[in-house]
Structure formats: C-alpha cells, structure tokens
Amino acid sequence: MSVWALGLNHTTAPLDLRGRFAFALDQIAPTLQSLRSSFPSSRHPQVEAAIISTCNRTEIYCASEHIALDHTFGWLAESGGVAPTLLRSHAYTLHDDEAARHVFRVASGLDSMVLGEAQILGQMKDAVRAAENVGALGTTLNQLFQRSFAVAKEVRTATEIGAHSISMAAAAVRLAGQLFEDLRKTRVLFVGAGEMIDLAVTHFAAKEPKSIAIANRTLERGEKLATRFGGEAMRLADLPARLAEFDIVVSCTASTLPIIGLGAVERALKARKHRPIFMVDLAVPRDIEPEVKALEDVYLYTVDDLAHVVQQGQANRQAAVAQAEVIIDAGVQSFMHWLGQRSTVPLIQQLNAQADEWRAAEMARARKLLAKGESVDAVLEAMSRGLTQKMMHGAMAELHSGDAAAREQTAQTISRLFLRKER
Template sequence: MAVWALGINHNTAPLDLRGRFAFALDQIAPTLNGLRSALHESTRSNSARANQTRGPEAAIISTCNRTEVYCAGDEHALDHTVHWLASAGGVSPQLLRSHAYTLQDGLAARHAFRVASGLDSMVLGEPQILGQMKDAIRVADQAGALGTTLNQLFQRSFAVAKEVRSSTEIGAHSISMAAAAVRLAGQLFEDLSEVKILFVGAGEMIELAATHFAAKNPKGISVANRTMARGESLATRFGGEVMRLADLPARLHEFDAVVSCTASTLPIIGLGAVERALKQRRHRPMFMVDLAVPRDIEPEVRALEDVYLYTVDDLATVVQTGHANRQAAVAQAEAIIDAGVQSFMHWMDQRGAVPLIQQLNAQADSWRAAELVRARKLLARGEDVDAVLEALSRGLTQKMLHGAMAELQAGDATAREHTAQAIQKLFLRKER
C-alpha cells in the first residue's frame, strides 16, 4: 500500500493562489468523489489490480493557510493527483508544482503529524488546525473515501497531536490570528473602547475574533451574516446587533474596524463601497482584517490612503512573536512525531503481509476441515478414539510439513541452505 500527499500552504503559495484551491466543508464530499474517480480511472491501465479494488482512499484538508490532499492506494499516483488538483483550481500543472509540496509514505505521515500538532502552522502550536483536520476527516469518512490506511494515518496523527500538546509547551503563549488582529488595532486606535467593530460572517474564526475584541469593551459590536439567525446568535452573545449582509455597503461608514471571514467565493466588500464609506467618514481611518481565503475584501482597497487592510498573510510577523522561545518545545514535539512516524511505518510494513497471513490461515483451515471430516467418518465406523486422534494429528502434521520437506530436497545446494535456515527459524524456534 502506498501513501502520498500534495499540498500548498502559507509558506509555498501566495494568498490569491491558495484561494483558488479553497474548499468549503460542504464541498469536500463531492470533490473527494471526483478525485477518487479520476485517480481510479487514471490507474486502471497501469495496474490490473485497479479493477479489483474499491478505488484509492482520499482526504482533503482545506483551511485559510493550506489545502492538502492525502491519498492511499496500491501504487503512488502523485502526477495524476497534481493534474487533478490543477484542473480543480483552474491553473496549469506546472504552476501548481512550482508552489506545491509532494510527499510519500513516511514523509507524508510526518507532515500530517506536524500539521495536526501545530508545528506547520503560521501560528506555532495553534490549536484550531486540529479541529479543522478532524472535521475534514469526519467528512471524508462519511463520504466513504477513507479506508484502513488513511484512517490509521489520521487517528495516529490526532493521538500524536494530543501527546505533543500534553507533554510539551508548544502552544504556550501562541498568538492566534484573532489576538494578532486586536494587537494591530490597538496600534492604530488609541482606545479600543471608543471603536465600533463590524464582524462579517459568523463562523469559528469570526467567533474567536469577536471574543478577543469583546474583551477590550469596544463602543459597539455588529454582526453581518448571510443567515440572520446565526448572526443574531453571535451578536446576542457579545451584546451587539445583527444586520443583513445586503445592508453592509450602506452602513459600512459607521464602523471603525471591520473583520471579515466568510465562505464566499467572491469578494463581498468592494473598492467602491469602501471609497464611499471613507467619504462619509470624512476620511477618518478604517482598520480592516480579511481572514478569508478566497478574499472577502477586494485587494485594491489596500491602496486607499485611510484604510489599513491586513490579510492572513500580513499577520504572519505578528503571530511569530515568541517563536524563538519555543524552539526547545519544538524539539520535544519533533521527537514525539518521530516515534509516531516509526510506529505508523511499522504498521504499514505489517499490512503488506496481511494477504499472505490470510492465505496461510485459509490453507490451515482447509487442512483442519479435511482431517476433521476423515476423523468423524472413522468414529462413525466405530474406530478406537485414541487411534482416530492419533491419525488426525499425524495427518495435520504431514500436511503442514510437506511443503518444507519438499523444498529441502529441491534446488541447488545454495537454495537448500537458504531453505534450511528459513525452516529452522520457522519450525525449530526454542520456546521462551
């Protein structure tokens, strides 16, 4: 069984390219079906086994900072996976390859373990990625895209992440995206208690951001969301108001700070709307944070003189504060991950012997059944019980040793010597 991974993240690809490969959670199941069908079809001509298997296993992890595809099958199919993902994102395979990383077997497992443990995140040790991975794997499982191999890979990655977080200080003092946004806002506004804030969206990231900003007791909190009920629930929690997303352009000027993170595939805050808002505000500054991938706020807004726009990539410098102080914890975490990778690869190696073990068990069961049938016939004829048991045991022993005895008599001297050594290991081991 082969395992491989293909991905892009905040270290390898710019924000706009990552946006092309962003999959909302409800898009993952149909996307996985398409991926598995494409891989199954592409390997059909390369392997006779392709017609005998249920198709490659697959999982997709898509967050603001990364999109990663994990697969398992009879043979590696990285080239086919690259072409499929490039087509899904509407780019050439060459462009995707220039920004992607491809990993196989142990390296793929190591990467999954590091991602789950927060070692590959923009925010070192941040805990959100683990929840996002669990959600993605749950969706893949429900879609029937997981098999034994990927299920083992990710369950072990979750266990490793739990050990890393409980045994090291990898997450100590980590600054989340939301906390970084508050820090930047505090550098622009002298007193955050005089600031009116608009949150666009009502998902996990916005909820986290609202929690951090609410702790500063802002002058007002508003939530704009496509679904009013969900937006109202979040606004009520922080003593704010809810507004329709359609009303956002007309009311944008009311807010000093805007934090947006929706699943929209197109920007929902355009350059024109921000220009009109600034004019109504008489060019009082606006602080804007776009945490969405793809973008919620048109990138041209950054050029406006009185707007301070930050994206997830812009927050990188802020969230790296204290990074050097956690290098000892990183070393501890890497040691835990090393042990996890070795354990997984050992399990993979053992999986390779499963078909042979199944054949051996089937053969032994066949011999046993044949001897039992013969023994029952002898007993039915009134044969002595001890004699029947003796014949049964002798028959089983002869069947088990026949192949080994035949091999000892076959081949040249070198082959017979190798056979003899193997037989000694298999049949003449001393009981401990």
C-alpha cells in the same frame, strides 16, 4: 500499502493561489468523490483519501498499494483551474515516512502560521469526519490521522509549544490598537459567523468597543453570535449601505468571490469624511477586493499580512519545538512499523484460510471414520497425521528442489520457522 500527500500552504504559495484550492467543509465530500473516481480502477481499485483545507493550507492525503503522486497532482491542478507547472512551483509532495512526519507536525501546530496553535487540530478532525462520512477513509489513513491526534495531544501536554502564541484574532486586535488610540470608542463589524469570526469577536469584545455588529448570510446564526456579546445582527445584503458606520471590519466567510468591493468601500469613506477604516480579511479566497488596500484611508490586512505579528516570540519556543520533534520522530517510527506489518496481512489471511481448509478436510475425514465404527484413538491418530503431512508437505518439497544454495537458504528458513526452541 503506501501513503502520499500533496499540498500548498502559507509558506509555499501566495494567498490568491491558495484561494483557488480552498474547499469549504460542505465541498469536501463531493470533492473526495471526484478525486477517488479519477484514479484508474485497474491499478488503484480502492484509494483512500482525505482533504484538509484551511485559510493557510490545502492538503490531500491518499493511501493505496501504489503511489500515484503525478495523477493526484494533475487532478488538483485541474480542479483549481491552473497550469500544472504553476502548481508545481508552489506545492510540495511527500510519501510514506515524510508524509507521516508532515501530518504529525501539522496536527501538533508546528507547521502553522501561528506556532503551536490548536485550531488546526479541530479542522483536521472535521476533515477526517468528512472523509469517513463518504467512505473515503480506510484503515491506513484512519491510523495515520488517529496517531497524529495522539502525537498532537502528547506534544501539547509534554511541551510548552502553545505558550505565549499569538492568534490571528489577537494579532488583529493588536494592529487595530496601533491605529486607534482607544478601542472603546470604535464600532466593530464582523462579517461571517464561523469559528474564526467567533474567536475574533471574543478578542475584540475584551477591549469593550462602543458597539459590535455581526453581518451574516444567515441572520439566525448571526443573531446567535451577536447575542453572546451584546451586539446586533444584520443581513449581509445590508452591508454596503451600513459600511460607513464602522471603524473596524473583520471578515471571514466561505464565499468564493469577494463580498466587499472597492466601490462600496469608496462610498463608505466618502460618507465618513475619510475617517480611517481598519479592515482585516481572514478569508481564503478573499472576502475584500485587493484593490481596497490602495485606498488612502483604509488599512487592510490579510492573513498573510498578519504573519510577522503572530510569529513574534517564536524564538522563545524553540526548545519546545525540539522536544516536539522528538515526540513526532517516535510517532513516525511507530506508524511506519505498523504500515510495514500491514503488508503481511494478505499473506496471514491466506495462511489462515489454508489452515482452515486443511482442518475442515481432516475433520470431515475423521467423522466418516467414526461413522464407520473406527475407534476414537485410531481416528485421532489418523487426523493428527493427516494435518501434519499437509502442514509439512510444502516445506519438504522445497527442501528437495532447486540448487544447493537455494536448498541451504530454504533449510535455514525452515529451521527458523519449525525448529525454534521454547524460551
């Protein structure tokens, strides 16, 4: 059994290219079905697959008897509507121990934009559940991910990898504080109501802004989040008309197209008499049109723009990284040992089936002899001799066939298997 991975992340691909391959959680199931059905059934009858898709990465993990990296690569390029040559220049491919090491590092927060961040672990668990729900996760990938979760837990328990890390939300607050002298005088709008926005609201609310508003496509979900922080909820459709009210706008939705356009921001600036707006687009694909960044009174930051802020203090955690790598090395070795053992499972199953067949045949023969009135001792003797002959037949035949070198090798193998001394 082989494992392979294909992906692109914040270190290998620009934001807009990553956006072409971003899958919302509710898209994972049909996407996995499309991927698995694309493999030729003759060579890859039961391909296991899982997809991890976040604002910083999209990765495909597969397992099968034969590695099919080229096929997976072609499928991903087609799904994103890009040329394979473009994707190849920004993607990475891994297999077996390299794939295991990578997924362990991802789960442990070592491959994140925010070193040591814990959010990726929850996103990976969501991805695994999505794969399980559509029957795409078999024994091999299940083992890989469960072991990655265990390694991540050990890394966070045994090291200080998460100490002093700065989240994307905290970085946004820090940058906003550089633009506005007093955040308590600002009005903050959050667009979306998912996990990232929840985290962002928590960080901004701690600064006690003048007001908080949540704009979301589903008003009920927006109201639930707004209520927790004493804010108001508004419909997403009302956003263009009310954009001018807010000094800070933080957006992160699952929309495949921008929801805040250049025209809406220009009108808001005019209504604000060109008082500045601080905007953070945490979505991939983008929620805010990139042209907005060129406006004189707008300070727009994307997830990639925040990278240098969240990486501050990374040097102070290098000792923890080294400790984490040791734990990951041990995890990789353990997984590869397990994967190697899996290759013998079909042979073990065949041996057990053959032994059961021999046993059943001898039991049937013994019952017939007993029915004919044979003594129990004679029947047991015959049954044990029959079983022994069946078990030894193959080994004896091999010892008498082939050339001298082959017979010598067979003799050594048989001695090791049948003549082991009890310890």
